[in-house]
Structure formats: structure tokens, C-alpha cells
Amino acid sequence: xxxxxxxxxxxxxxxxxxxxxxxxxxxxxxxxxxxxxxxxxxxxxxxxxxxxxxxxxxxxxxxxxxxxxxxxxxxxxxxxxxxxxxxxxxxxxxxxxxxxxxxxxxxxxxxxxxxxxxxxxxxxxxxxxxxxxxxxxxxxxxxxxxxxxxxxxxxxxxxxxxxxxxxxxxxxxxxxxxxxxxxxxxxxxxxxxxxxxxxxxxxxxxxxxxxxxxxxxxxxxxxxxxxxxxxxxxxxxxxxxxxxxxxxxxxxxxxxxxxxxxxxxxxxxxxxxxxx
Amino acid sequence: xxxxxxxxxxxxxxxxxxxxxxxxxxxxxxxxxxxxxxxxxxxxxxxxxxxxxxxxxxxxxxxxxxxxxxxxxxxxxxxxxxxxxxxxxxxxxxxxxxxxxxxxxxxxxxxxxxxxxxxxxxxxxxxxxxxxxxxxxxxxxxxxxxxxxxxxxxxxxxxxxxxxxxxxxxxxxxxxxxxxxxxxxxxxxxxxxxxxxxxxxxxxxxxxxxxxxxxxxxxxxxxxxxxxxxxxxxxxxxxxxxxxxxxxxxxxxxxxxxxxxxxxxxxxxxxxxxxx
Numbered sequence: 001x002x003x004x005x006x007x008x009x010x011x012x013x014x015x016x017x018x019x020x021x022x023x024x025x026x027x028x029x030x031x032x033x034x035x036x037x038x039x040x041x042x043x044x045x046x047x048x049x050x051x052x053x054x055x056x057x058x059x060x061x062x063x064x065x066x067x068x069x070x071x072x073x074x075x076x077x078x079x080x081x082x083x084x085x086x087x088x089x090x091x092x093x094x095x096x097x098x099x100x101x102x103x104x105x106x107x108x109x110x111x112x113x114x115x116x117x118x119x120x121x122x123x124x125x126x127x128x129x130x131x132x133x134x135x136x137x138x139x140x141x142x143x144x145x146x147x148x149x150x151x152x153x154x155x156x157x158x159x160x161x162x163x164x165x166x167x168x169x170x171x172x173x174x175x176x177x178x179x180x181x182x183x184x185x186x187x188x189x190x191x192x193x194x195x196x197x198x199x200x201x202x203x204x205x206x207x208x209x210x211x212x213x214x215x216x217x218x219x220x221x222x223x224x225x226x227x228x229x230x231x232x233x234x235x236x237x238x239x240x241x242x243x244x245x246x247x248x249x250x251x252x253x254x255x256x257x258x259x260x261x262x263x264x265x266x267x268x269x270x271x272x273x274x275x276x
Numbered sequence: 277x278x279x280x281x282x283x284x285x286x287x288x289x290x291x292x293x294x295x296x297x298x299x300x301x302x303x304x305x306x307x308x309x310x311x312x313x314x315x316x317x318x319x320x321x322x323x324x325x326x327x328x329x330x331x332x333x334x335x336x337x338x339x340x341x342x343x344x345x346x347x348x349x350x351x352x353x354x355x356x357x358x359x360x361x362x363x364x365x366x367x368x369x370x371x372x373x374x375x376x377x378x379x380x381x382x383x384x385x386x387x388x389x390x391x392x393x394x395x396x397x398x399x400x401x402x403x404x405x406x407x408x409x410x411x412x413x414x415x416x417x418x419x420x421x422x423x424x425x426x427x428x429x430x431x432x433x434x435x436x437x438x439x440x441x442x443x444x445x446x447x448x449x450x451x452x453x454x455x456x457x458x459x460x461x462x463x464x465x466x467x468x469x470x471x472x473x474x475x476x477x478x479x480x481x482x483x484x485x486x487x488x489x490x491x492x493x494x495x496x497x498x499x500x501x502x503x504x505x506x507x508x509x510x511x512x513x514x515x516x517x518x519x520x521x522x523x524x525x526x527x528x529x530x531x532x533x534x535x536x537x538x539x540x541x542x543x544x545x546x547x548x549x550x551x552x
Binding site: 063106109110111112113114117118120122123124150153157160161163164165167168169170 | 439
């Protein structure tokens with residue numbers, strides 16, 4: 001077992017969430033100079049990856065359970081980088097990622113979980129959502145796209161949906177990459193200033209940035225209302241990318257360990273079989 | 277409005293269901309000789325179809341609501357014939373049917389609603405399920421395919437799912453075609469005896485017939501546990517096909533009428549526009 005349970009930044013179900021009280025630059029679980037901390041985080045992250053590879057192999061062989069990782073966070077919070085560093089090293093045959101952007105006209109003509117449900121993982125598989133059904137109580141709320149009574153109903157719908165997944169063998173793990181407004185400023189500026197990052201810059205991100213406080217309020221309520229023992233939220237300090245990577249790999253490793261996937265026992269009727 | 281509300285055979289939510297107490301040969305709402313009853317039922321069914329066509333047109337133009345009709349029933353209960361007679365006359369562009377048979381290996385590796393959710397209707401559309409997610413608490417239960425505690429969880433999952441659909445603009449209407457064991461005997465025998473019906477005969481139907489009482493018990497509990505005001509069950513006496521057709525078209529017409537779809541108002545900025 002990993003001993004990272006203290007640093008996975010899980011929000012206790014039923015508790016309030018105050019994002020202002022969670023410093024996105026903190027690195028609890030590490031000590032020493034920043035260089036020492038970084039070296040430790042990278043080493044520990046590497047150990048997590050090795051453990052996750054072995055767990056993924058067993059999950060695939062077992063063919064009974066699956067894992068859904070929901071990644072959320074403000075623009076530039078590092079969702080893409082997290083996927084590259086945490087899930088990139090796994091066997092791609094057993095991992096799928098799925099991004100959810102603005103719904104298509106076809107998707108809007110269905111309930112909000114219709115497009116999401118299609119992409120949940122089957123037995124043996126890990127799926128990572130880059131944004132998710134939570135945007136339907138985040139962006140949709142902040143931008144006022146539907147009346148309040150309608151997005152409020154969605155907390156129950158999400159809880160019901162995640163309960164269905166859980167009771168069907170899918171572990172649901174939800175992660176908010178938590179960056180500071182200052183850190184976002186630097187990252188957006190870098191996208192403007194560095195020619196090979198310019199393609200990532202979107203003008204719309206500046207509009208979203210103006211709504212920072214509204215988004216945080218929406219995140220806080222969504223996390224509070226949709227945080228179950230069987231589908232917990234984690235708020236990961238993400239200003240430092242090396243810390244974020246280590247924490248997320250620790251969360252995923254810990255989830256896989258608690259699922260305890262097992263390679264099926266050898267079939268006894270194959271004992272002594274000789275390939276001629 | 278249609279005045280068929282007395283003959284749609286809706287089961288009051290919260291009430292017990294005793295299939296033995298519902299005679300599949302009865303034809304309430306009609307009177308006279310059987311020939312007279314049949315002629316009346318066919319005429320009234322025709323009136324329903326005309327009304328449904330007009331309602332379907334408005335549903336399609338409105339693009340806000342949708343209708344899901346769940347058809348269940350024992351083998352030979354007439355699901356295919358009902359679809360042909362009730363939905364066949366509608367504009368096929370606005371109607372889709374979807375059958376659910378034994379799940380594929382891929383489907384079995386997901387939660388039981390995964391394959392179903394994909395096929396729910398988008399705004400403007402009518403979808404008919406020929407069998408449905410209810411098989412996951414009917415056949416699955418009777419055949420003992422999964423442990424009781426697992427299929428029992430599914431009542432809640434189904435209720436949550438149908439609530440999601442309802443609150444997203446999809447009207448859910450559920451219909452059990454209720455035939456007698458004697459009538460099934462005749463219909464199965466006809467499949468054996470008439471060369472052009474032989475293709476419909478499946479040996480497995482005889483095994484299912486042996487489990488008749490178990491299926492009825494499973495139906496009774498499923499209907500009781502998953503019968504909401506917003507997603508009601510109807511148990512339709514179905515030994516007489518002409519009666520069944522009239523009742524089902526009455527149910528669908530009544531559902532569409534209560535949805536009250538409206539053609540969007542003419543855009544005022546097009547007033548006076550002349551096509552040159």
C-alpha cells in the first residue's frame with residue numbers, strides 16, 4: 001500500500017468547502033528547499049506510476065471493475081498536463097480520455113447526462129474526463145444558460161448517476177485542480193508571449209477570468225452537494241505542476257489500490273497442458 | 277381532447293398490482309356484440325391515429341419535448357403488432373423504435389442503463405422501446421442472472437433515470453401488453469402450424485412459458501416499484517388485438533395531448549416578406 005493517504009486532499013463528504021482557505025501554492029507532505037521538494041515529488045510520482053502500471057494490468061486482467069477520473073479546473077489549471085503526466089505512462093489500451101466542450105446542438109436536445117453516459121468506462125478500463133457533467137452546474141450556472149431551478153435539479157441527477165456507476169462496478173474519483181488567480185495570469189501571459197504556446201490562447205478565457213469569484217462559488221456548491229463516500233472530491237493545490245502531478249498520481253494510485261483488482265486464478269483444467 | 281381517459285388502464289402510482297385480477301380478454305369502454313365492439317375499436321383507433329399525426333407534427337415543430345414509450349409484455353403479447361398499428365402510421369422521420377435483446381458482451385461490461393440511455397429521444401422525437409431496461413428486473417430476476425441485492429438496487433436506478441428524463445423534457449409512458457396464458461398457447465401454436473409464421477417460433481419461448489408465474493410476479497413488483505406520476509405504467513388487456521391497438525393509441529394520444537406541443541409562433545420579422 002502507498003502511504004500517501006495524507007496528501008490526497010480529499011474533501012470530507014458533508015463538509016463545507018472554502019476555496020479561499022486552500023492555498024494553491026502549498027505543498028503539504030513535502031519539506032526542504034523548493035528544489036528538494038520538487039525532486040522528492042518527482043521521485044514519488046515516479047513510484048506512483050510504477051505502482052499504477054501494475055494495478056492497471058490487474059484491472060484489465062480482472063475485467064470486473066473500472067475507474068472514472070473526473071478532472072475539473074479553471075482555464076490553465078493544468079488538466080491537459082495532468083493527463084499527460086499521470087495517464088500518459090499507462091498502457092493506452094486500457095485508458096481512454098474524453099473531453100467535453102460546449103455541447104453540440106444534437107447534445108443539447110438530450111438530457112445533460114446523455115453525452116456523458118456514453119463515455120463511461122467498461123469493466124477493465126480507466127476513463128479520464130477532461131471537464132465533465134460538472135460543467136452543467138458550473139459554466140451553465142455562471143453564464144446563466146438555464147434557469148436556476150433547472151440547474152439545481154442537476155445536483156440530484158449527478159448524485160443518482162454516480163451512484164448507478166458505483167453500484168455497477170465503476171469507481172468514480174473527482175479532482176479539482178486548484179490554481180490561484182495570480183498563477184492563471186502568469187500562464188495566460190505565457191500563452192500570449194511564447195510563440196509556440198500562442199495557439200492555446202483563447203480570447204474567451206479572459207471573459208471567464210472576469211467571472212472568477214462566480215466560478216469558485218459554483219465549484220464550492222457543486223463539491224459540497226455532489227461529494228459522496230463512494231464518489232469523493234479532491235481539491236488539489238495546483239500552482240506547482242510537480243506537486244499537482246504527484247498528488248493526482250497518489251489519488252489515482254490510492255483509488256486503484258482500494259479497488260484491489262486481482263488477476264483471475266489460473267484455470268485448473270489447464271494444469272499440465274503441454275504445447276506441442 | 278380525447279375522452280378516452282377511462283380506458284387507458286393506467287395503474288395508480290402507489291397501488292398494488294394483481295395481474296390475476298386483470299382479465300386480458302376484457303374490453304371495457306366498448307359494448308355490443310364482439311363484431312360491433314371490434315368495429316367501434318377500429319374506428320376509434322383511426323381517430324386516435326389522425327389526432328396523433330397532428331400532435332406529432334406540432335411536437336416536431338416545437339423541438340422542446342420528446343416522448344419515450346416503453347413496451348413490455350410476455351412473448352407473443354403483440355409488441356411488434358402494436359408498433360406496426362400504432363406507430364407505423366406516423367411520420368417515420370419523427371419516430372424511432374429500438375429493440376433490446378440479450379445484452380452483448382460489450383453492453384454487459386457497462387451499467388445496465390448505458391445501452392438504454394444512448395437511445396432516449398431528443399427534443400421533437402418519439403422513441404418506442406420494444407422491451408427495455410425493465411428486462412433487467414424481469415428476465416434477469418427470473419433467470420437468476422445476478423444476485424437479488426443487485427437487481428433490487430435497479431428499481432431506484434430506474435426511478436432516478438426516468439426522473440432525469442422527465443425533468444429534461446422527455447415524457448415517459450410505460451405499457452405492459454397483458455395476455456393470458458391460454459392466448460399465448462394459441463399464438464405459439466399458430467407460429468408452429470402456419471408455415472409463414474414458423475420463422476417467429478423460438479424454442480426458448482417454451483422455456484420462458486414454464487416460468488409464467490415467476491414473470492408475472494416480477495412484472496407486478498417492477499410496476500409497483502417504478503410507477504411514478506411522471507412515468508406511469510399501463511396494463512393493457514391484450515388478448516384481443518383490436519382492443520389492444522385502440523387502448524395503446526389512446527394512451528399515446530392522451531400523453532401527447534397533455535404535453536400540448538405548440539408550433540412556434542410565426543417570426544414577426546418575416547411579416548410582409550415577399551419571395552421574388
